Amino acid sequence: MDRKQYRILTSKLSELGNTERRKLYQQAASIRKAASPLPGVKPESLHDIVFGLLTQERAAESPAGDLGETGTVVWVGPKTCHVGELECGLNGNRVAVGDVASFDRADLLVTNVSPRKTLLSRPDPGNPNLELPIAANVDLVVIVVSVKSPPLHVRFIDRYLITIDRSGANAALCVNKLDLLTPEERTQEFNKLTPYADLGLPIIGCSIETGEGLDEIKNLISGSTCVFVGHSGVGKSSLLNNVASGIAERTGEVSRGYGRGRHTTTWSSLHDLGDGTRIIDTPGIRSLGLKPLSPEELSWHFPEFAGLKCKFSNCTHLHEPECGVKDALGVNVRPERYETYRRILQE
Ligand SMILES: Nc1nc2c(ncn2[C@@H]2O[C@H](COP(=O)(O)OP(=O)(O)OP(=O)(O)O)[C@@H](O)[C@H]2O)c(=O)[nH]1
Ligand SMILES: [Mg+2]
Ligand SMILES: [Zn+2]
Structure with a gap:
């Protein structure tokens, strides 16, 4: 008081x-x-x-x-957050967009954050022991990539998949800016994605310019709380504007020289489409760090390793003899995926 x-x-x-x-x-x-x-x-x-x-x-x-009123957090700033329309002080609480927060209407302070269904977070680049929340209570994380400006690098998809797996949410991949490719280039780009199609990851190709794939995306996210993540300039905010009528998120240019976006979106925000669908737009992330994982923990996030038998129960799948994972290379385990596994372990 x-x-x-x-x-x-x-x-x-x-x-x-x-x-x-x-x-x-x-x-x-x-x-x-x-x-x-x-x-x-x-x-x-x-x-x-x-x-x-x-x-x-x-x-x-x-x-x-009842400790007060509750609402969904739609925006989080350094000291305050928006619970619905109301700006409330964080009051020492760790709050993420998508959280259900209790607040006190008299002094506009968050009093409590409800237990989360899922939490997507990443290590703080400045302090790896600290996790930075990206979004809470999402059902589906849509990794947005573009085929050009910025170009598609598949390896970072593996990192996102691990992070999403840890969050408890489902994953999907949206491949944007298809209008910038010739039919031959398009085939090439989609070939790069076969390892992910093999894993059962839903993959939707789309273009804001031609409207291709947008209905599929609407169907994919319908009725769920989803979050768009990915590099700057891939078209996350453009997608939000195009699948949700009446929403106008700021979108930005991609710099010519580097083919990178200019970090137009600087804060995450939740948009309720009113039909049970909610979309969280996030700022582009340059690199997604991973919390250090043991070989065993890391293996759990490679579903294609499940059921493969190794001679040693604590096999790291790097140099041990009679390793089921290495034996399955090129058969049930894609070499590109194994390479990611190896790189992450050696970091
Ligand atoms: N040619 C083409 N350009 C697109 C498409 N989608 C988005 N763009 C353009 O790409 C640029 C970046 O789009 P944004 O929606 O701001 O990208 P973002 O992912 O939200 O970027 P950040 O907010 O920085 O993370 C804009 O100039 C868009 O007009 C597309 O399908 N085709
Ligand atoms: Mg944006
Ligand atoms: Zn092994």
Whole structure:
């Protein structure tokens, strides 16, 4: 409770008789008792609750266990976030776009973040022990790549797949800017993606320019909460604008010399399309680091390794004899994928 609220509280209380005041504080005590704060959350003070009752920010019959109102976080800044339309202080909470946050309407502070279904995060490049949340509670992560400006490098898809696997969400791949290719080039680019098609990853080719593939993307994401991730300039915001009518996210040019985008989107944001579909647009990520993983942990994220038998149970699949993974190279295990595995381990 800040000074201003305290002054409002004392002036409102001074208008009341003793009995009314006592009743108010008794009511506040029973609300607080019913709310039983979660571990790590400071219980609300009686004054705060009385303030809420007096300013009618809190319904008198507040349901038991309710710590305040809740809403979906649609934007997160350095010190505040938007819960729906309301800007609320983070109040020391780690909040991601897509989170369900409880907040106090009287002082506009986040009081609690609901347990997450999924959490997509990456290590902080400055401090690898710290995870930076990208998006929470998403069902589907759409990796957006472009075939030209910027060109397609498939290896980073493997890293995204590991990160997505760890998040608990499903993955899909969207290959944008097909209008920039000749039919021969198109075949070449899609050939590069066969290892991912083999893994069962949904792959949709599209172009904002010609409209190709956009209906397929709409079908893919319909009814789910999804997030568009990928390098800067691949067309994430353009896609959002084109699959969701009435949304106008800023899109940017790609620099000629480097074929890289200019980081037009700087903050993640959630857009509710109203039909159960929600899209989170994210800023382009230059490189997606991975938290250090043991060979065993890393293998779990290569589904094609599952069921292959190695002589040693702790086989790293690098130099051991009678290694099922190395024996399957070129058969059930794609050499490109094995190469990624090897590189990630050796980092
Ligand atoms: N030729 C062509 N250009 C496209 C297509 N999709 C997007 N672009 C262009 O690519 C540029 C970058 O698009 P954005 O939507 O801003 O890319 P972004 O992925 O959101 O980039 P960041 O916000 O920086 O991460 C813009 O100039 C778009 O007009 C496409 O299908 N074909
Ligand atoms: Mg963008
Ligand atoms: Zn092995």
